[in-house]
Amino acid sequence: MAVSARRGAPLSPEEIHAEALRLIDEQGVEALSMRKLAAALNVNPMSLYHHVPNKEALLDGVRTLVLSEIKPADDDGSSWQEQIRGLGAGLRALAHRHPSLYPYLCAHPQLMRQDGVSDVLCRVLAAAGVPEERMAAVRNALFAFTAGFLLAEINGMFPGRDDAAFEEAVTLIVNGLSAYGRDGSGGNAHAEVSPG
Template sequence: MNRARIVDAAVRLIEREGVEAVSMRRLAAELGAGTMSLYNHVPNKAVLVDLAAERIMAEARPYHVDSDDWRDHVRAHARAVRELARQHPRAFVMLATRRLSSQAGFMTIEAALRNIERAGFRGKVAVGMMRAMVSYLLGTLMREVATSPELGGIALSPYEDVDVSAFPLSAEVIDELGTYDHDHEFEFGLELMIAALERYQEPD
């Protein structure tokens, strides 16, 4: 028994059943060990979940862009985050709610800030821009993994008939509202975020 083996088991359990399934007792049973033996290597569940998140974050593939344009770097980074979410759909919620002070955690922060610096922003403004981008990515990707059956999600049921007189604008686009193209929506939202950064670059 060692920490690496315990963390591996936690990652596998999260991938199968989600982070809510993790407990020291459950992992001990998975490993065929006594519960107390796990505490010799991991002090508690919170630390274990952080270690599992770090393990998954460390799997993120560095992206490469043959361009000096900051927009291309922002796009490539965002797509790399999406790839990680699709590879680990059940764990992505866990990644989104952990503050990792490790090398794995800071690698993606550093990359995001570097891309924003390429656009000409540093300091407090850069942090605000990074957080806005993160909020977009987390929102759209959590919806994607939650509503994609191939990723373990649940397909959304279609909308019922809408009262045209009460909701005329909704009725006008009811077919569009009832369908999802995750590739298109991700890229559309990403371009909106980039356009916002471009607008912020303009002088008042």
């Protein structure tokens, strides 16, 4: 672990990513540089390169940190509809907590891997009856729909946080997914379609 002569304490990847996120939240992704981050951490810029080889790797670590805020639940026995609503609410909260970062992540798909979130989503989609051969397409469509709504919301298309519009958007998703269980493609034949 690199130790800076200026600060005298070891620098950790967690500290680097947390400070990078703080700077992004304050100034935006474009304003972030390794030099600014090093100054904020009170270290020599070269110290950062012991932990992150470049800005893209730094942003990948920030992405991992931010997505960990969603904390997707293990299968707790709740309905897939409730789990979809929980994932949607988690992504929405993330977008509003980090409005400078979220659009950047959406515009850079190589950074928008969702790790554990994606695993939970696939499990929930399977419970909804989405066939394996359509899973990737459905997951991509859900990402595009959700990202579009959240980008519109954080960019001010709606007055403030429009909870009613968000609930309608999630209900559209739930109702659309319910069709997979009803049309014989597998899953729950008695899917709940009303808002939760």
